[in-house]
Amino acid sequence: MAEISLMEYIIKDINNTFPLHAKKLKKNIREGKINIEESETYFEKVLQCLAVQHKDLDFLLECYKLMLKDMYYYRKLFLKEGKYANSYLSDVEERVYSNKTIMEYHMHGLLLAQFLWPDQYYRLQFFKSYLKKLKKARKYLEIGAGHGLYVREVLQKLPCITKADIIDISETSLNLSKALINNRTVNFQKKNIFEADSSELYDFISIAEVIEHVENPAALLKKIKVLLNKDGIVFLSTPVNSPMIDHIYLFESIEEIRSLINESGFGIIKDTYRSSEDLSYEESLQKKVPIMYAAFLENKV
Numbered sequence: 188m189a190e191i192s193l194m195e196y197i198i199k200d201i202n203n204t205f206p207l208h209a210k211k212l213k214k215n216i217r218e219g220k221i222n223i224e225e226s227e228t229y230f231e232k233v234l235q236c237l238a239v240q241h242k243d244l245d246f247l248l249e250c251y252k253l254m255l256k257d258m259y260y261y262r263k264l265f266l267k268e269g270k271y272a273n274s275y276l277s278d279v280e281e282r283v284y285s286n287k288t289i290m291e292y293h294m295h296g297l298l299l300a301q302f303l304w305p306d307q308y309y310r311l312q313f314f315k316s317y318l319k320k321l322k323k324a325r326k327y328l329e330i331g332a333g334h335g336l337y338v339r340e341v342l343q344k345l346p347c348i349t350k351a352d353i354i355d356i357s358e359t360s361l362n363l364s365k366a367l368i369n370n371r372t373v374n375f376q377k378k379n380i381f382e383a384d385s386s387e388l389y390d391f392i393s394i395a396e397v398i399e400h401v402e403n404p405a406a407l408l409k410k411i412k413v414l415l416n417k418d419g420i421v422f423l424s425t426p427v428n429s430p431m432i433d434h435i436y437l438f439e440s441i442e443e444i445r446s447l448i449n450e451s452g453f454g455i456i457k458d459t460y461r462s463s464e465d466l467s468y469e470e471s472l473q474k475k476v477p478i479m480y481a482a483f484l485e486n487k488v
Contacts, residue, residue, distance in 0.1 A: 193226075193244070194230075197230075198213060201251070221302065222302075225302070226302040226308075230302065237366070240366065250292040250293075250294075250296040250299075251296040251300065253292045253296060255296070257432045258431060262430050264430065265428075273433065279435060284357045289432070290359035290360065293432060293433075294363050298334050304463065306478075306479040317483055321391055325347060325348060325350065326387075327341055327351045327391045328391070328392045329351075329353045331360075334364065335367040335368045337395055338351060338373065339368050342373075348391075353376065354378060354383060356378065357377075358377055385414065389414055390420070391419060391422075392419065394424075395423070398425050399437075412453070417486055418485075421453065421484040422483055423481070423482050426477050427439060427440060427441060427444070427472075427478040427480060428472070441478065441480055448482065449487075452486065453487060458480065461479050462479075463476055
């Protein structure tokens, strides 16, 4: 019997528990929304890093399915009540970020989602496509370590970077990023971004899917503005109508996000968005389907 590919194994396993989700993944592959070659290369690298911790693909898949279970539960609640389940960061910190078991399966689940969900993959391509324009950047700050994929791209594509700092409030998230990046030049810091030294300025700041995790996104953007060099660039992404286990602030439209950006003293250089389903923007809003937004920002003149 011929050996099946990584992607085939992943979809076959998911199909056992979530057949409708597996069907959607197959459709995305068939329509070219998922790059199989790039996805499998990424999965292989992730598995090589995790093997050191005695974790394998089956472990990742169990994490992914637990994350899906959470996602479906919170979406059902969201559609019923019209709001996110969480209201305060302190509650999420105690229940999620300080819970090693939950954070481990959630973060490892997101590792697979990055190359299984077209909207996530699309966001990464948007990020990578702009990096070549940042050849003068020297100091990089990433807020929210996540899975470390973005800082890895920055270090690979921008050899001009001489200082790279990652700030996150979750030890689990930082440890996962350390394992995947494996670069001793990166400075990992466990703290709240509001505790960051305002005298340390950066040329490039990335804040991918973070502002929906706080009660006051405007305050967070103002803090970022303080940390950014006057000619610096910010990469920001956040979702619309995307209930998750740790999301707090609900954005209900792309226009709302753009208004927040402008009111916080930033100008939008370039932005993009993509629905998580095959729907128009208007249909996605009507059905409250998650929409991923991403943008490169600069200080207003």
